[in-house]
Amino acid sequence: MGYKECCHLEAVDPNASFCGTCRTPLLRCISYQECKQLVEPFQPCPVCLAPQLVIDAGAVVSAQVGERLAIPMIVRNQIDSTAPILRPIWAKRIYKRERDQKLVPVNIDWQSIDAGKEREFYVETGTFGAGGTDKVDVFLELATRSKEGFEENHVFKGTLMFSVASQSGSQQVVQNINLSGAHMEDNALLHIPSTNTGGSQEETTGRTVDQRQVVKLEHVESLERELGTRGYTQSGMQVSRAAKFRLRGFNEDDAPSWEVGLGAKGHLAFGRSDRERSDANPLPMDVRLRCYNATGELDVDQSLLLSRHHFDLLVLNDRLVVFARSGKGLALNGKMLGSNTITDVNDGDVIAPLAGQARSLSLQVKFISDMHGSVNTIEVARL
Amino acid sequence: MLSNNISLSGDEVLCEYVPMEQFKGFLQQRIGIAPDTLTVLIRDGQVADVSHGAHLSVGGIWQSVKESIGGSHALQLLVADARPFESTFSFQGRSRDNVEVEAEITLQIQVDPQSGSNILGLASQNNITNKSAVFERLIPHFNDRALQSIVGQVDATSLRGAVDVQDKLQAEMLNVAEDVLGDMGIVVRASSVNWAANEEEIAQMASRDRQREQALLDEKLAHYQKEIERAETSTVLKLESDLAIEKIKAMSEDELRKMIATQEAEFVEVKEAAKRAARLSALEGEIAEFNVEQHARFDNALNEAKNEVEVKKIQLEIKQLDLKTEELERRQEVALHKLEELSKLEVAAAARENQIKSIEGLNAADLALEKGKTSIADESADRAAQRRLDEARQADTTEIEKLKLQQGMSADQLLALQAGLSPEVAAVFAERAKTDQTSAAEQKAMMEKLIESGARSSADARYFFEQFKEGVIGVAAGAGPGNAGNPAAGSSTVSANCPQCKVANAAGNEFCVGCGAPLRG
Numbered sequence: 001m002g003y004k005e006c007c008h009l010e011a012v013d014p015n016a017s018f019c020g021t022c023r024t025p026l027l028r029c030i031s032y033q034e035c036k037q038l039v040e041p042f043q044p045c046p047v048c049l050a051p052q053l054v055i056d057a058g059a060v061v062s063a064q065v066g067e068r069l070a071i072p073m074i075v076r077n078q079i080d081s082t083a084p085i086l087r088p089i090w091a092k093r094i095y096k097r098e099r100d101q102k103l104v105p106v107n108i109d110w111q112s113i114d115a116g117k118e119r120e121f122y123v124e125t126g127t128f129g130a131g132g133t134d135k136v137d138v139f140l141e142l143a144t145r146s147k148e149g150f151e152e153n154h155v156f157k158g159t160l161m162f163s164v165a166s167q168s169g170s171q172q173v174v175q176n177i178n179l180s181g182a183h184m185e186d187n188a189l190l191h192i193p194s195t196n197t198g199g200s201q202e203e204t205t206g207r208t209v210d211q212r213q214v215v216k217l218e219h220v221e222s223l224e225r226e227l228g229t230r231g232y233t234q235s236g237m238q239v240s241r242a243a244k245f246r247l248r249g250f251n252e253d254d255a256p257s258w259e260v261g262l263g264a265k266g267h268l269a270f271g272r273s274d275r276e277r278s279d280a281n282p283l284p285m286d287v288r289l290r291c292y293n294a295t296g297e298l299d300v301d302q303s304l305l306l307s308r309h310h311f312d313l314l315v316l317n318d319r320l321v322v323f324a325r326s327g328k329g330l331a332l333n334g335k336m337l338g339s340n341t342i343t344d345v346n347d348g349d350v351i352a353p354l355a356g357q358a359r360s361l362s363l364q365v366k367f368i369s370d371m372h373g374s375v376n377t378i379e380v381a382r383l
Numbered sequence: 384m385l386s387n388n389i390s391l392s393g394d395e396v397l398c399e400y401v402p403m404e405q406f407k408g409f410l411q412q413r414i415g416i417a418p419d420t421l422t423v424l425i426r427d428g429q430v431a432d433v434s435h436g437a438h439l440s441v442g443g444i445w446q447s448v449k450e451s452i453g454g455s456h457a458l459q460l461l462v463a464d465a466r467p468f469e470s471t472f473s474f475q476g477r478s479r480d481n482v483e484v485e486a487e488i489t490l491q492i493q494v495d496p497q498s499g500s501n502i503l504g505l506a507s508q509n510n511i512t513n514k515s516a517v518f519e520r521l522i523p524h525f526n527d528r529a530l531q532s533i534v535g536q537v538d539a540t541s542l543r544g545a546v547d548v549q550d551k552l553q554a555e556m557l558n559v560a561e562d563v564l565g566d567m568g569i570v571v572r573a574s575s576v577n578w579a580a581n582e583e584e585i586a587q588m589a590s591r592d593r594q595r596e597q598a599l600l601d602e603k604l605a606h607y608q609k610e611i612e613r614a615e616t617s618t619v620l621k622l623e624s625d626l627a628i629e630k631i632k633a634m635s636e637d638e639l640r641k642m643i644a645t646q647e648a649e650f651v652e653v654k655e656a657a658k659r660a661a662r663l664s665a666l667e668g669e670i671a672e673f674n675v676e677q678h679a680r681f682d683n684a685l686n687e688a689k690n691e692v693e694v695k696k697i698q699l700e701i702k703q704l705d706l707k708t709e710e711l712e713r714r715q716e717v718a719l720h721k722l723e724e725l726s727k728l729e730v731a732a733a734a735r736e737n738q739i740k741s742i743e744g745l746n747a748a749d750l751a752l753e754k755g756k757t758s759i760a761d762e763s764a765d766r767a768a769q770r771r772l773d774e775a776r777q778a779d780t781t782e783i784e785k786l787k788l789q790q791g792m793s794a795d796q797l798l799a800l801q802a803g804l805s806p807e808v809a810a811v812f813a814e815r816a817k818t819d820q821t822s823a824a825e826q827k828a829m830m831e832k833l834i835e836s837g838a839r840s841s842a843d844a845r846y847f848f849e850q851f852k853e854g855v856i857g858v859a860a861g862a863g864p865g866n867a868g869n870p871a872a873g874s875s876t877v878s879a880n881c882p883q884c885k886v887a888n889a890a891g892n893e894f895c896v897g898c899g900a901p902l903r904g
Contacts, residue, residue: 003801005801005834008798008801009827009830009831009834010827011798011894012798012826012827012830013827013896015896015897016897016898017895017896017897017898018895018896018897018898019894019896020889020892020893020894020895020896020897021892021893021894022892022894023893023899023901025899036795036797036798047797075660151489194547208661254899258883258884258898258900260898262898262899263897331432370711
């Protein structure tokens with residue numbers, strides 16, 4: 001997206017959905033009220049989700065063939081406790097992957113890291129089979145949560161390098177450690193000159209790090225889809241938060257005739273209330289739901305069965321989700337959804353706000369994606 | 384061996400005994416009886432055999448020897464006609480409405496083939512039993528028990544053709560026959576009743592004949608009446624025409640001409656009137672048809688128009704989609720082209736770098752070889768590495784300091800910083816935003832003004848806010864809390880509403896902040 005100064009200026013207005021100067025959609029973080037951050041599509045909020053992966057001091061980072069290591073690691077929430085924004089990071093899962101093997105879950109007994117705090121875990125390697133350098137990838141599946149309880153999950157990867165001595169002879173050990181700055185986008189690479197050049201076997205094994213060493217984290221979007229953290233794993237599609245909604249089959253006053261985005265609020269509201277704000281209608285809807293009979297006249301009785309604010313459509317974790325606000329009933333593909341639940345919506349799904357009623361109204365969702373699987377337009381058609 | 388064929392004495396005979404003595408003799412004789420004759424062989428007073436047709440051997444030497452030793456058997460042979468026979472008798476009775484009725488009853492009777500030996504009950508020892516004997520036994524029972532009882536329940540005119548009555552009569556007659564003759568080896572196979580015309584029926588027929596005659600007479604009368612009318616009319620016409628002819632004869636030439644013209648005109652007028660009437664009625668029909676057609680066409684057009692509006696809407700959407708797709712494709716092409724160029728540049732840069740590196744390496748090796756002072760090269764490389772390390776550390780430190788600085792900042796400060804204000808100005812801005820408790824719209828307006836003013840230091844920023852407080856620098860009207868919902872209300876003069884979503888936008892905006900639609904052009 002590439003936000004400019006004009007975009008940040010425009011974003012001060014909480015109702016602005018686009019920059020009036022450069023037309024960039026203003027995608028706000030789900031906790032914008034606290035962090036005031038605009039986010040890129042498919043990317044995490046740099047303020048709410050700022051983890052740091054560190055190798056603890058005293059960790060042994062070299063071994064010999066046939067040995068195994070247990071590396072003490074620390075995950076730190078970089079938001080300082082003195083900062084006005086104190087947002088915890090939620091740890092969903094941690095994985096490790098050695099060489100080209102499969103992802104293996106790493107046991108952790110904690111679930112959140114408060115601002116400025118850190119948590120520890122261990123990465124155990126397998127038995128080293130050959131001398132030289134070896135590596136273990138560590139994957140952190142982390143989430144940030146808004147006040148309403150919405151979660152945005154992301155996966156980050158850090159790589160641990162080890163030196164492995166062979167059984168006979170000495171070898172040159174070269175250690176490369178990626179040292180990052182305080183933020184993740186830095187590409188700085190620090191070469192620490194080798195301290196062992198052809199030393200004895202005893203000198204090249206059991207070497208520890210004297211101080212904590214930061215492991216550079218990178219955001220791995222493709223693994224997010226593979227793990228099901230973001231996007232749709234089966235179809236490979238991902239819904240952009242900048243996606244436009246096209247509303248078909250609605251009466252002229254019930255829905256906008258142009259393509260709308262999620263807006264400054266970050267969701268599309270569906271309900272019985274009018275679309276215009278007034279004293280009697282302080283919470284206007286984006287799409288007004290009404291029931292009509294076969295002749296096109298308003299069916300008042302059926303319409304009153306709908307709640308004023310029945311449900312929301314929003315994009316979370318690159319997926320379209322429906323947030324059922326009403327206790328009066330909402331079904332997705334015939335299955336009833338409980339009130340205050342968030343459920344994923346797939347391409348072709350049917351949302352029925354009056355499920356179970358005699359003349360229920362149904363909305364079908366259709367994704368329109370580009371050739372790379374990015375859904376930029378969502379069609380909601382009234383059946 | 385002699386053989387004899389035995390048959391009944393006559394057609395009227397039902398059954399008779401055959402004398403056996405005539406067949407006993409020296410020579411054995413064979414007796415043959417036809418299969419349509421029932422044979423009952425009685426030996427020693429008991430029925431030995433019953434069969435349709437028989438072939439017996441009687442007499443002979445061996446039989447005589449046996450009889451002389453063991454004694455002879457008493458043999459009797461009864462033969463009966465196994466074929467069905469029928470007879471007709473008449474019945475007279477009274478119907479329910481006391482009308483005398485007559486009928487001819489026909490019965491078809493046969494010796495029961497299942498229990499033929501029972502015929503012995505009818506057979507006379509010494510005489511022939513005729514078929515008429517059966518009817519004589521039966522008919523009296525029919526008259527009293529079957530026929531009269533049923534006929535007395537029905538009117539005379541309902542007897543003929545009443546299937547239920549016929550069925551009842553037949554069933555009753557069969558039952559009576561079963562009762563009377565069932566034990567005697569006789570069965571009634573069928574019965575039929577033929578009714579004679581009774582008085583009622585004759586009277587009905589006579590009445591209908593009279594009605595037909597009357598109708599014929601009425602028709603003739605009507606015909607004659609018409610003839611008379613016609614004759615009268617033609618007479619009147621003739622008289623009138625005769626009178627007219629006389630008149631015409633008396634007319635002068637001018638009067639004649641005038642009359643002819645008038646009559647012609649009248650005739651033409653009548654003809655024209657008839658034509659007009661015909662045309663009018665045809666026209667009325669056409670109008671009615673046209674009305675119906677128009678109504679149907681109008682209804683269709685109305686439905687089609689609705690569909691057409693839908694179709695037009697869809698076509699419009701498709702067109703818009705096509706345009707968007709074209710635009711997207713164009714942008715993609717441009718982006719791809721840019722990427723290609725960039726990657727070419729990167730590849731070229733990387734290649735150049737690699738070249739430089741390899742040349743540098745070669746140079747270094749050459750130097751080392753030439754000078755033979757690898758330690759000097761190592762030292763300089765160490766120094767270079769150390770310098771790079773120091774630079775990187777410095778950059779990191781700067782970044783860390785910057786972030787440390789930012790860590791202490793509030794969200795508003797961060798926002799102001801991202802919007803382009805310097806850290807000192809951002810700090811002052813955040814402070815004022817907090818103390819003055821301004822709305823988001825007012826904050827935005829203030830930020831715009833700050834940027835415009837070019838304030839870089841905190842003193843500049845404080846001076847700006849003092850000026851603002853004194854009213855020298857103002858924020859545009861509409862920046863109050865009442866306009867919190869309006870995206871454009873906090874900044875400079877509000878322009879017209881967006882043509883698409885009707886949200887008010889600030890002057891100077893090129894795109895709508897509500898829906899992104901272009902506001903100019």
